[in-house]
Amino acid sequence: MSKFVAVDIGSSFVKAALFDVENPTVLEHIKEAAPSKLPNDNPNKFEVKANLYVEIVTKILKDLSAKYNDLQGLILSTQMHGFVYEKQIDDDPLYISWQDQRCIDLMPGCKLSFLDYLKSIISPEKMASCGVYLKPSMGFCNLFAMLKADPSIKKNGKLYTLGSYISYKLTGNNVCHRQNAAPLGLVNIAENKWNYELLELAGIPEIELPTLAKSDSELVGHFKINDCDISVYPDFGDQQISVLGSNLQDNEALINIATACQVICKTDSIDKGLFETRPYFAGSYIKTISNMPGGRGLDVIINFIKDTVEKVTGKSVKAVEIWNAVHGAYHKDSHELTVDPRFYATYDHMTGGAISHINSSNLRISNIFASLFDEMAKTYWQTIQTLIDKEKLTKIICAGGVSWRLPELLEKIREKASKPCSLSPMEDEALIGLFLISLYCHDPSKSLTDYSAAIAKFIAKR
Numbered sequence: 001m002s003k004f005v006a007v008d009i010g011s012s013f014v015k016a017a018l019f020d021v022e023n024p025t026v027l028e029h030i031k032e033a034a035p036s037k038l039p040n041d042n043p044n045k046f047e048v049k050a051n052l053y054v055e056i057v058t059k060i061l062k063d064l065s066a067k068y069n070d071l072q073g074l075i076l077s078t079q080m081h082g083f084v085y086e087k088q089i090d091d092d093p094l095y096i097s098w099q100d101q102r103c104i105d106l107m108p109g110c111k112l113s114f115l116d117y118l119k120s121i122i123s124p125e126k127m128a129s130c131g132v133y134l135k136p137s138m139g140f141c142n143l144f145a146m147l148k149a150d151p152s153i154k155k156n157g158k159l160y161t162l163g164s165y166i167s168y169k170l171t172g173n174n175v176c177h178r179q180n181a182a183p184l185g186l187v188n189i190a191e192n193k194w195n196y197e198l199l200e201l202a203g204i205p206e207i208e209l210p211t212l213a214k215s216d217s218e219l220v221g222h223f224k225i226n227d228c229d230i231s232v233y234p235d236f237g238d239q240q241i242s243v244l245g246s247n248l249q250d251n252e253a254l255i256n257i258a259t260a261c262q263v264i265c266k267t268d269s270i271d272k273g274l275f276e277t278r279p280y281f282a283g284s285y286i287k288t289i290s291n292m293p294g295g296r297g298l299d300v301i302i303n304f305i306k307d308t309v310e311k312v313t314g315k316s317v318k319a320v321e322i323w324n325a326v327h328g329a330y331h332k333d334s335h336e337l338t339v340d341p342r343f344y345a346t347y348d349h350m351t352g353g354a355i356s357h358i359n360s361s362n363l364r365i366s367n368i369f370a371s372l373f374d375e376m377a378k379t380y381w382q383t384i385q386t387l388i389d390k391e392k393l394t395k396i397i398c399a400g401g402v403s404w405r406l407p408e409l410l411e412k413i414r415e416k417a418s419k420p421c422s423l424s425p426m427e428d429e430a431l432i433g434l435f436l437i438s439l440y441c442h443d444p445s446k447s448l449t450d451y452s453a454a455i456a457k458f459i460a461k462r
Contacts, residue, residue, distance in 0.1 A: 006434035024458035140185035163235020171221025179237035245433030258400035261294030377412035
């Protein structure tokens, strides 16, 4: 038997699976809490010690290799947009998460934010080849802010994606897949090469960048542990793995609602419009609009309710208890109450969300969530129409944990779109994607579509 270890590094959890790629089977499941955000007085900073991720992955490999002596490969799927910046050798660097937004802080002695300054010197035309635009969660923007805010930080350090840092610590090679490199905002996606002009314009041209993998199955290096010599493959984007596992087809739209949310369609070309074009698999792309209202926006309301209950009663309440109450009290009539769910800064909206049209009788939990789901569904449907002609659209797929937990939200999406709307094949669609890419890396002589029968068998066993 040949076995692949797949590790999905998310914002809340690090999940791993051990696959037998010769039989469509999951042999082991591992789930651990992701490393915690470091305390910081600046709420726009979201930093985690990068080596904590390395320790978790190494421990997973150590434990599994002690039980199985035929581990063949390691697949990494990681959260995108963030980065690790190593100032010097043997540094204990920080992972600057996609949830970091330090670039919206004002530059010292300036009325412009770091982000607005970057926008003033780098035009949308300059960013076009990258398929993305300058925005608060982008690695390039927050890297610029970090280096400009602290002159003591060396400007010639090594840059990593989160996945390439982990594989570097395992193999000694800093190689990343373009799926994770592109969201940094520094890659010419058509030519699969770094856009050094952007670093020049930003005044940080000496940074050492990772090597870009040339293919989906390129070998990064080997990690030897116990009796296993494990092949390490380039880091894949968690979004792309989720799309792969959701079985998104042409003329369909995917709403991936997790901590964050993206609306996605497939394309074979680099299209231009009010969206991002991100590398996918086999040389194709996905059109994406990100920073949609998602789980972390819902948490804003949940945390407010938790805080209110605890302050009034002196008793703590769990989020699941609040959600149970929401499901029990939910109804469709919002009585004109309106919730704007844009609680986190985005490219075109920096001022936060709001609850409005409050009158003497409508400020109730049921109305808040009815309006919240209505606004989220309306936003998703409007966004889908930016990506694909609604007359060509055949189906909407909803993936991510939030989709599976909130049938009320899916019903709102069906209502707004008047299109077939279904959940992904499994609640953990990333597991399907990771299994499929493990099959492909095990035998790249076949195409991804050649494994459809194995995937169907895999899903049937779950």
